[in-house]
Structure formats: C-alpha cells, structure tokens
Amino acid sequence: xxxxxxxxxxxxxxxxxxxxxxxxxxxxxxxxxxxxxxxxxxxxxxxxxxxxxxxxxxxxxxxxxxxxxxxxxxxxxxxxxxxxxxxxxxxxxxxxxxxxxxxxxxxxxxxxxxxxxxxxxxxxxxxxxxxxxxxxxxxxxxxxxxxxxxxxxxxxxxxxxxxxxxxxxxxxxxxxxxxxxxxxxxxxxxxxxxxxxxxxxxxxxxxxxxxxxxxxxxxxxxxxxxxxxxxxxxxxxxxxxxxxxxxxxxxxxxxxxxxxxxxxxxxxxxxxxxxxxxxxxxxxxxxxxxxxxxxxxxxxxxxxxxxxxxxxxxxxxxxxxxxxxxxxxxxxxxxxxxxxxxxxxxxxxxxxxxxxxxxxxxxxxxxxxxxxxxxxxxxxxxxxxxxxxxxxxxxxxxxxxxxxxxxxxxxxxxxxxxxxxxxxxxxxxxxxxxxxxxxxxxxxxxxxxxxxxxxxxxxxxxxxxxxxxxxxxxxxxxxxxxxxxxxxxxxxxxxxxxxxxxxxxxxxxxxxxxxxxxxxxxxxxxxxxxxxxxxxxxxxxxxxxxxxxxxxxx
Numbered sequence: 001x002x003x004x005x006x007x008x009x010x011x012x013x014x015x016x017x018x019x020x021x022x023x024x025x026x027x028x029x030x031x032x033x034x035x036x037x038x039x040x041x042x043x044x045x046x047x048x049x050x051x052x053x054x055x056x057x058x059x060x061x062x063x064x065x066x067x068x069x070x071x072x073x074x075x076x077x078x079x080x081x082x083x084x085x086x087x088x089x090x091x092x093x094x095x096x097x098x099x100x101x102x103x104x105x106x107x108x109x110x111x112x113x114x115x116x117x118x119x120x121x122x123x124x125x126x127x128x129x130x131x132x133x134x135x136x137x138x139x140x141x142x143x144x145x146x147x148x149x150x151x152x153x154x155x156x157x158x159x160x161x162x163x164x165x166x167x168x169x170x171x172x173x174x175x176x177x178x179x180x181x182x183x184x185x186x187x188x189x190x191x192x193x194x195x196x197x198x199x200x201x202x203x204x205x206x207x208x209x210x211x212x213x214x215x216x217x218x219x220x221x222x223x224x225x226x227x228x229x230x231x232x233x234x235x236x237x238x239x240x241x242x243x244x245x246x247x248x249x250x251x252x253x254x255x256x257x258x259x260x261x262x263x264x265x266x267x268x269x270x271x272x273x274x275x276x277x278x279x280x281x282x283x284x285x286x287x288x289x290x291x292x293x294x295x296x297x298x299x300x301x302x303x304x305x306x307x308x309x310x311x312x313x314x315x316x317x318x319x320x321x322x323x324x325x326x327x328x329x330x331x332x333x334x335x336x337x338x339x340x341x342x343x344x345x346x347x348x349x350x351x352x353x354x355x356x357x358x359x360x361x362x363x364x365x366x367x368x369x370x371x372x373x374x375x376x377x378x379x380x381x382x383x384x385x386x387x388x389x390x391x392x393x394x395x396x397x398x399x400x401x402x403x404x405x406x407x408x409x410x411x412x413x414x415x416x417x418x419x420x421x422x423x424x425x426x427x428x429x430x431x432x433x434x435x436x437x438x439x440x441x442x443x444x445x446x447x448x449x450x451x452x453x454x455x456x457x458x459x460x461x462x463x464x465x466x467x468x469x470x471x472x473x474x475x476x477x478x479x480x481x482x483x484x485x486x487x488x489x490x491x492x493x494x495x496x497x498x499x500x501x502x503x504x505x506x507x508x509x510x511x512x513x514x515x516x517x518x519x520x521x522x523x524x525x526x527x528x529x530x531x532x533x534x535x536x537x538x539x540x541x542x543x544x545x546x547x548x549x550x551x552x553x554x
Contacts, residue, residue, distance in 0.1 A: 039128040042217035044121070045226035046135035047233065047276030048294070049176070051115040054135050054230060056081070057276035058123045060104035061214065074099045077106050077125040081113075085120045085132065098125065103210050105273040115140035133227040136175060139297035144472075148296050149174045150350075151229075152466040154236070154400025155182040155430030158216055159193035161485025163431055165464050166221035168480055168492035170228055172467055177229050178302070180400040181236025181354040182433065183271075184216050194435065194486050202241070204263045209270035217274065226276075233275050234290050234304050236354040236401055240267040243373055245313045261286040291333050293340050300470055301346040303337055305329065307354045307375075314372045321370055321377045328355075328378040334385070341392040347502060348470055349392050353399045357382065358408035358425045361452040374401065386412055386422050395423035396475055396500055398468075403430040405460040405479050407498050408453075409506040417454055424500045424507035426477055428466040432485045437461050457509045458496055475500040476510075 038061060045057040056079060062071055074097045081092040092112065098104040106123065113119065116139045123130040139145040151174040156163055169177070189197040203209045216222065237243050240263065242250055249255035255263070268283035275281075281290055291306040310330030315321040329337065341349045355374040363369035370376035389395045389410065397410065406427040413419035442461045450456070464481040479495040497511040 039126055040123065040130040042214065042274075043223035043227055044123065044130050044133040045231060045276040046121070046133060046229075047231040048278055048292075049136060049138045049230045049232075050294070051138045051140045052113050053109060053111040054113065054119075054137055055276045055278055056106075056108040056110055056121050056123075056133070056135070057274075058106050058130055059217075059273060060098050060106075060125055062104065071098075071100065071104060075104060075125055077123050079106070079108050079110075079121065079123050081110055081119050081121045083117075083119060085134070087120065087122070087132075091119070103206075103270070103273040107276070107279065109278055113137050115143065116145065131223075131227055135230050138294065139299070141295060141297070143297035145297045145299050146471065148176070148300055148470040150398075150468045150470065151177045152180065152398050152400070152426060152428040152468060153177055153431055154180045154354075154428055155403055155433040156216070156222070157182075157185045157187075157430070157433040158195050158219075159185070159187065159190060159197055160435040161194050161432035161463065162488050162490075163219050163221045164485065164488055164490050165431055165480070165482040165492060166225040168482070169465060169467075170221075170225055172480070174229055174467065177225065177231045178352055178398060179231055179233045180352050180398065180428070181234060182238040182400065182430075183233065183235065183275075184212050185238045185433070186212070186241055186267075187238075204266070206266040206269055209267050210273065213270055213274040231276055232294065232302065232304060232352070233277065234306060234352060234354060235271055235308065237308060237373075239271050240264050240308075243314065244308065245311050246309065248313050291336065295344075295346065298346055299472065300348040300350055301340065301344040302350045302352060303340055304352045305337070305354065306333060311378070315377050316372065318368060318370060321372060322379050324380045326378050327381050328375060329381065334381070337385075338388055341388075341395070344393070346393070347472055348394045348396060348475065350470075351395060351397045353397055355401045356399050356406065356425070356427050357397045358406070358410055358427075358455060359414040359453070360406075362449060364448040364452060371402075383412075386410055389422040390420070394500070394502060395505075397423060397425040398466075399425060399427045400430075402427050403434040403461070405429040405458060405462075405464070405466065405495070407457040407477070407496075407507055407509070409455045409457075411455055414455060421506040423505055424475075426466050426468070426498070426507075429460065429462060429464050429479075429481075431465065432463060434461075434463075436463070436484050436486050457498065457507060460495060462495060464492070464495070473502050 040058060041061045042059050047055050060075055076095050077098050078095050080087060080090050083089045083091050092110050096106045096108050098106050115137055118134060118136045120132055120134050122132050151169050186202045188201050189199060198211050198215050199208060203212045244250055247257050247261060249260040265286040268288045272282050281288060292304050294302045307328050310333055311328045312326045357375045359376055360371040361368050375382045404427060408425045409421045410423035410425055411419045411421055446459055460479060462481040463485045467478045467480055469476045477498040480492055481495040482490040482492050484490040496509060498507050499510045500507045
C-alpha cells in the first residue's frame with residue numbers, strides 16, 4: 001500500500017406534481033436580454049437524471065443577499081428545453097413560478113424526454129435570459145450502455161481555496177457529477193483566508209444559509225460545471241453544522257435539540273433551494289428524504305445514502321463504537337439499501353456514502369484509534385452490511401469527507417489480513433477544503449501508520465477529484481489532482497490509477513509499476529509517482545492542517 005505521490009431505469013418515483021413539462025414544439029427561441037449581474041447570477045443546473053426525465057434548476061437572486069429584494073411574492077419563469085444548443089428545435093417548454101417562500105428557486109421536473117440523450121435548456125424572467133445549460137438523460141431501462149463516466153467530488157470550502165479543479169473536470173466530459181457532501185461550509189468569515197465568507201458568524205437562519213449558498217454560487221468554475229453536466233447530490237455535515245448527528249448538534253449543551261432542529265430546518269430548506277433535486281426531496285420542516293437510487297441501464301445502479309440524519313451520536317471511545325444497536329443509516333434506510341442491491345439487475349452496485357466505510361486506524365502499532373464520525377464509529381452496523389455485500393454483485397462504495405484520497409478493499413474483518421474482501425471503496429479528496437497542505441508533514445504523520453491499514457491502496461492529501469469510467473468489465477478510476485488551490489493558476493495531472501474487475505472483489509492500483517518515488521523526492525516531483533509504506537517520512541505526502549479556527553475538519 002502506498003502514500004500518494006505528493007505525500008502519503010431509475011428506481012425513484014416521479015411525483016406528478018413535480019412535473020411542469022408541456023407538449024413539444026418547434027420554434028425560434030427569443031434572444032432575450034443578457035444577464036447583467038442580477039436575476040440569474042447563480043446560473044443554472046440539472047440533476048437526478050432518469051431515462052425520460054431530468055430536473056432543471058435556477059434561482060432568481062434578489063438585490064439583497066439572502067433576502068427578498070424587490071421581487072413580488074411570485075415571479076413567472078419560462079423555461080425551454082431544446083435538442084440543439086441554438087434552440088432551433090424546442091422539445092419541451094413551460095412556465096414555473098418562483099416564489100418568495102422558496103427563495104425564488106425553480107425546480108422543473110421535465111418529463112417525456114428520450115433516454116441517453118443530450119438536451120440544452122435555459123430560463124427567462126423579468127426580461128433576462130439565463131446562460132444555456134446542457135444535460136443528459138439516463139439510459140433506458142434494460143439497455144446495455146457501453147460506459148458510464150462519473151466524477152466524484154466533495155468538500156469545497158470557499159475560504160480554503162479556489163474551485164479551479166472544476167475546469168479539468170469539465171474538460172473530462174463526465175456523464176454525471178456525484179457530489180457526496182460539504183457543498184458549503186458553515187464556518188465564520190476569516191480575513192486571512194484565500195477568500196472570505198460573507199457575514200460575521202455561522203449561518204443559523206434561512207436568510208443566512210441562503211446568503212452562504214449565494215456566495216458559493218458565484219464561483220465561475222462551479223457554475224460552469226453545474227451548467228454542463230447533471231449532478232446527483234447528497235449532503236454531509238457542513239451543509240448544517242460540523243459533525244452534527246441525527247437530532248443533535250455538535251455541542252448539544254450550547255445548542256439544545258429544539259434550537260438545533262430549527263437550524264437544521266433552515267439549512268435543509270436552503271439546501272433544497274439550491275440543488276437540482278426533485279419535489280420528493282423538498283424538506284418538511286427539519287426532515288428531508290435524500291436517500292434514493294438511480295439506474296443506468298443494466299450497467300450500474302447508484303444508491304445514494306444519508307449517513308447524517310438517522311445516525312446515533314458519534315462515540316468517543318472504541319467500546320461505545322462496538323456497541324450493538326448503534327446505527328449510522330437507521331433500520332429503514334438499511335433495509336432500503338439491502339433490498340435495492342438485492343433487486344438490482346445491474347452489473348455494478350455503486351453506493352454513495354458521505355463518510356468513509358473502510359476502517360481507519362490512526363494509532364501506529366498495537367491498539368486501534370478509529371475515525372468515530374465515519375463508519376468506524378458504528379462497527380456492528382458496518383459489519384452487518386459488509387457481510388451482506390457478499391450476496392450482491394460488485395459493490396463499490398464512493399465516499400468523501402476526509403479531504404484525502406483513500407482507496408481501499410472492503411473486508412469482512414479488518415483485524416484479519418486474510419479476511420475475505422467483499423467490495424471496494426473510493427474516498428475522494430476535496431475540491432478545496434484544507435487548502436494546499438504541508439506534504440512532507442503529511443508523510444511524516446502517515447508513513448508509520450500504513451502497516452496498520454493494510455487494506456488501503458493509497459492515501460493522498462492533494463486536492464482534486466476522482467474520475468471513474470464504468471464498463472461491463474471494469475471500473476477504472478483516475479485520481480485527478482491540482483497543484484494549488486490557493487492561487488488560480490493550478491495545473492492538473494493524474495496522480496494514480498486504479499481498477500476494479502467484474503466479479504473480483506477489491507481494487508488494485510494499476511499505475512504502481514511505473515511508480516518509482518524515492519524517499520528523497522520533494523513535493524515538486526511528478527504526480528504520477530508514489531511512495532510505498534516502507535519509504536521514509538521524507539517523501540512527498542501532505543499533512544492535516546493545524547488551523548482549526550475555520551472549521552477545517554472534514
């Protein structure tokens with residue numbers, strides 16, 4: 001196992017009331033008035049693609065950040081979907097209402113589309129025309145697509161760095177972006193950071209959460225990515241508050257349950273208002289149904305989890321982590337997942353988990369020091385699920401949260417090196433969170449611990465994302481890294497490559513034969529090289545940041 005080179009037919013039901021599509025038409029699209037910094041300043045997005053439908057999103061932005069501005073209570077917004085970028089052939093169109101109660105967000109569930117087809121879309125309101133977005137529907141049920149390309153992203157802290165790695169992601173032309181959490185961060189504004197959050201404290205009200213999403217939504221690279229490719233999203237902790245669990249805040253004394261649930265309700269509504277998700281995902285007070293699944297022909301089924309809303313409070317010691325009855329998904333979601341995997345006719349069962357499923361042992365030598373906020377804190381439920389994985393075809397878990405790339409075998413028993421491998425996990429690094437890290441310090445921290453985590457194939461602390469190409473025979477993954485996020489001129493490269501083979505549980509690193517990093521290499525060495533577990537801590541890996549004032553935790 002190695003440290004990284006720079007260091008160590010959809011199953012979702014369509015609610016009829018969510019659809020605003022009308023009969024197709026062929027017409028010349030009006031030119032409209034170009035955006036002038038307001039109204040459509042947050043851009044457009046699409047998401048949750050089905051074979052015959054996709055959600056289109058935009059939000060009209062009032063003149064006052066997070067507020068109602070001068071808009072009337074309801075604003076008509078027309079939308080158009082075309083089969084060409086010039087809108088010569090409009091196949092669907094209609095009018096939606098952007099209302100003050102939902103922050104003037106618009107969610108159009110366009111139905112009656114053709115499977116595996118690209119479409120272009122736009123919105124018009126108050127004399128303005130939005131930018132043009134491009135989307136694509138999922139393959140038809142029962143079809144056999146040759147390939148599915150997914151970009152796995154997470155953890156984009158506005159203050160820690162720029163989102164420039166989206167430029168590379170856009171150039172790679174994925175079919176889908178899977179964002180597994182920490183789309184925003186709730187941390188206070190700090191003037192010494194790369195960019196500064198708006199406001200003077202953490203968001204706790206709906207107006208404040210809206211303002212935070214507006215800040216993030218102005219990033220040009222994020223806007224371009226959302227306009228180009230459909231997203232499938234789920235939230236983790238920072239969309240609400242660092243390390244919240246179920247009905248409890250991180251500090252339940254300072255923020256009692258009743259107070260926290262009001263904050264959670266505000267955070268959930270703001271999340272819905274800014275994500276391209278269906279009416280079925282519209283929150284009801286402090287509850288939201290975010291776990292759901294999608295089919296891509298008979299190639300893959302994607303199961304999207306919620307590991308925050310139904311979990312028990314994180315343990316603080318190993319004995320509590322080992323207690324029976326403690327859950328991270330909850331019984332209902334666990335049954336939904338197992339039933340969905342059992343009933344999947346797909347070759348690949350992809351599981352989107354906000355937090356890492358494989359074990360992390362942070363204690364070198366004897367004993368264990370687990371990551372309690374991840375699946376490590378819920379040992380019995382994880383062991384049950386991994387045992388169930390043996391009955392399902394090709395389970396592959398796609399996670400985030402750690403600000404690290406960690407690629408692992410999933411084992412029945414992480415204490416036994418000879419235990420059966422039942423699946424593979426790809427933990428994607430962050431888009432910007434933790435910034436540019438001290439790569440030498442990271443190596444010094446993690447090199448002594450690699451032997452305690454033999455199921456890991458790599459741990460890497462550079463910023464970036466994972467690009468997965470899914471075919472009948474394999475899942476091939478690239479670690480795409482960026483040289484810096486604290487400046488806008490970062491360059492991207494492939495840091496490592498991996499493969500999961502159909503019918504063979506586990507994952508292998510495929511670029512390791514060309515990796516020849518030595519202990520003396522500096523952080524400027526080629527990103528395609530790798531340091532092995534036996535190499536000294538002076539290789540090119542990075543370290544956990546020591547700054548905790550700006551919610552740098554995962």
